[in-house]
Amino acid sequence: MTLSYWEIKSWFTNIDFTIVGSGIVGLSCALRLKDQFPKANILILEKGMLPQGASTKNAGFACFGSLSEILDDLKSHSEEEVFNLVKKRVNGLQLLKETLGERAINYQNYGGYELFLNDDDLFEACLSKQVDINRLLQPIFKKDVFSMKPNSFHFKKVKEHYIFNPFEGQIDTGKMMEALLQKAQSKGIKILNNITVEGFSEAVDSVKIKTNSVEFSTSKLCIATNGFATQLIKEDVKPARAQVLITKPIDNLHIKGTFHLDKGFYYFRNIDNRILLGGGRNLDFKGEETTDFAQTYIIQNKLESILKTVILPEIPFEIEQRWSGIMGVGKLKNTIVKSLGNHVYCGVKLGGMGIAIGSLVGKELAQLIAYHD
Structure with missing residues (x-):
């Protein structure tokens, strides 16, 4: 496609900052840069067509981690690192709410529940560490985070008690991204969809960007593509597909809150009187290390089985939609926010916690760029 003089002049000339990726990190970064440089292009x-990675393809959990996940993190991270991980997630969620307002994202603080299968000894392990973890996180929340509650939702094949966290919440991620896009556009930030960056090269005072439809130069380039990052840069981040399904509306669905099951590998919630259920990556870690948005029989079949036997054992349901999102993960749960050259930066590897930390990573990326400007 050949662009006109007017198109090149209006959209691809005198660009101060180009951001690759219009998800929560990219948009948050753009908004912060606009605050710091009001006249910037x-x-x-x-x-x-829409933000393609995970920002609008997740379960909408405004969470910082279940007790078993925190215990698992302690196997590969120090107590200080885990504390800082949780603190960053909490601060990121607060920043998201401050940026858009709770109503705009339909934030609901219904709490989070971790369920344990009857044949799983993880429940006892979590209970034995509950006091220690509450003590570790006390400086953040000023009270105990995790407590035990009876199984009042009548789930089957799970233990009679679950571990409750009153600080977890849920949002509508479609509304979140819509609000972020509207805010960015209202500030004069230009967003172009259906355009793929194929490569870039640094010059002395600029970066040349090659896309599937046009080549142009920018003063600064920011990579915010998370699970797709390795298509452009060489960093320690791998794609991780998350498969999801949702039922048709169910009458008198009294389930309320966010729920984790089987070490957090499965997660579900009530949204619009439907059950949204995702997970199963643990069934095929290698196979799910992909940027392909397809679904697989082994995982979708397992999700349906959990619906039938655990979540809705006596309630008829129909599945209305299935989809996948692509996260960015690594061996450790640190995000990568760094300079990749004199004019190129990245903010990637959100580890499946994009809602929690995406706003903060975007802010950190903008601050890094401003520092080097």
Whole structure:
């Protein structure tokens, strides 16, 4: 496609900051840059019709982690690192709410529940560490986070008690992204969809960007593509597909809150009187290390089985939709926010916690760029 003089002049000339990826990190970064540089010409490039990675393809959990997940993190991270991980997630969620307002994202503080299968000894392990973890997190929340509650939702094949966290919440991620997009556009930030960045090269005072439809130069380039990052840069981040399904509306669905099951590998919630259920990556870690948005029989079959036998054992349901999102993960749960050259930066590897930390990673990325400007 050949662009006109007017198109090149209006969209691809005198670009101060180009951001690749219009998800929560890319948009948050753009908004922060606009605050710091009000006259800056900011362009966001998105390869999908909508933000394509995980920002609108997740379960909408406004969470910082279940007790078993925190215990698992302590196997590969120090107590100080785990404390800082949780603190960053909490601060990121607060920043998201401050940026958009709770109503705009339909934030609901219904709490989070961790369920344990009857044949799982993880429940006892979690109970034995509950006091220690509450003590570790006390400086953040000023009270105990985890407590035990009876199984009042009548789930089957799970232990009679679950571990409750009153600080967890849920949002509507479609509304979140809609609000972020509207806010960015209202500030004059340009967003172009269906445009794929194929490569870039640094010059002395600029970066040349090659896309599937146009080549142009920008003063600064920011990579915010998370699970797709290795298509452009060499960093320690791998794609991780998360498969999800949702039922048709169910009458008198009294389930309320966010729920984790089987070490957090499965998660579900009530949204619009439907059950949204995702997970199963542990059934095929290697196979789910992909940027392909397809679904697989082994995982979808397992999700349906959990619906039938655990969540809705006596309630008829129909599945209405299935989809996948692509996260960015690594061996450790640290995000990668760094300079990759004189004019190139990245903010990637959110580890499945994009809602919690995406706003903060975007802010950190903008601050890094401003520092080097």
